[in-house]
Structures are given as structure tokens and as C-alpha cells.
Amino acid sequence: xxxxxxxxxxxxxxxxxxxxxxxxxxxxxxxxxxxxxxxxxxxxxxxxxxxxxxxxxxxxxxxxxxxxxxxxxxxxxxxxxxxxxxxxxxxxxxxxxxxxxxxxxxxxxxxxxxxxxxxxxxxxxxxxxxxxxxxxxxxxxxxxxxxxxxxxxxxxxxxxxxxxxx
Numbered sequence: 833x834x835x836x837x838x839x840x841x842x843x844x845x846x847x848x849x850x851x852x853x854x855x856x857x858x859x860x861x862x863x864x865x866x867x868x869x870x871x872x873x874x875x876x877x878x879x880x881x882x883x884x885x886x887x888x889x890x891x892x893x894x895x896x897x898x899x900x901x902x903x904x905x906x907x908x909x910x911x912x913x914x915x916x917x918x919x920x921x922x923x924x925x926x927x928x929x930x931x932x933x934x935x936x937x938x939x940x941x942x943x944x945x946x947x948x949x950x951x952x953x954x955x956x957x958x959x960x961x962x963x964x965x966x967x968x969x970x971x972x973x974x975x976x977x978x979x980x981x982x983x984x985x986x987x988x989x990x991x992x993x994x995x996x997x998x
Contacts, residue, residue: 856918865877
């Protein structure tokens with residue numbers, strides 16, 4: 833199965849005006865002119881207001897041309913222009929599950945505490961004992977090596993001869 837061709841780069845738009853699809857909320861009329869690209873952003877200028885904004889490159893998709901509407905640049909997320917920067921309008925939200933309590937919480941009482949158990953680490957007592965034994969053995973070997981190298985334990989086979997040759 834053949835792979836579809838990659839969309840043309842934004843540089844191919846050149847000086848022609850284009851529009852974003854979906855439009856950037858809060859940025860004025862949806863007519864733009866391409867200025868330049870950096871590694872992270874695409875710098876565009878609004879045709880009507882002349883304001884320059886930088887759109888993050890990761891949100892710029894393909895380019896398509898329509899005979900009656902002109903050139904449209906696809907945006908991969910809904911964006912809004914606020915306080916001089918472009919941001920995503922849809923924010924990811926993590927929903928925490930509700931805890932069902934036996935009694936409703938009244939004013940002045942503390943909420944029920946739900947214990948959180950973190951998985952990980954050693955799971956059994958045997959594994960913890962084995963890890964402690966291994967750490968103790970390694971410490972003993974390091975101590976013996978220190979004593980051996982520090983010549984506290986004599987490692988040389990010294991033959992002592994007397995000055996007189998008997």
C-alpha cells in the first residue's frame with residue numbers, strides 16, 4: 833500500500849495570504865501572511881491588523897488550496913491568542929474518582945481519608961532480607977579489601993633471616 837505524500841512545507845505558501853483551519857480565537861480576522869519558520873515556531877502576520885504572532889510548529893498541519901477560498905493551513909489543535917502568545921484552548925483534565933462515604937460530610941468535620949498504596953520496590957519480606965544480606969556482604973568485602981591494601985593484614989610472605997648466616 834503506497835504511503836500518502838507529505839503535505840507541502842509552509843514555505844511554499846510564500847507571500848500569498850492564507851487562513852488557518854480552525855481559526856485562532858482572539859487573533860482577529862483569519863487572513864495571514866507567512867513570514868518565516870524557526871525550529872519551534874512559525875511566524876505569521878495578520879493581513880488586516882499587521883500583528884505578528886508565533887504559532888508553535890507542532891500544531892501546524894498540512895496545507896490545502898481551494899479555488900474559491902484560497903489557501904488553508906490546517907491546525908492540529910484549537911488555539912487561542914491571549915496575552916501575546918498562542919495557547920491550546922482545550923486543556924486536559926484528570927478527573928479523580930469520588931469517594932463514597934457512609935455519612936455525608938457536614939460543616940466542621942474532616943473529610944474521609946483514602947489510603948494510597950504505591951506499588952514498587954521489594955514486594956516480599958524474603959526479597960528485603962536477601963537485599964540486606966547482599967549489602968552486608970558487599971560491605972564486608974570492601975572492609976577486607978581496605979585492610980588488605982592498607983597492610984594491616986600482612987599479605988607478603990616474608991622470610992626473615994638473621995644477620996648471622998647459620
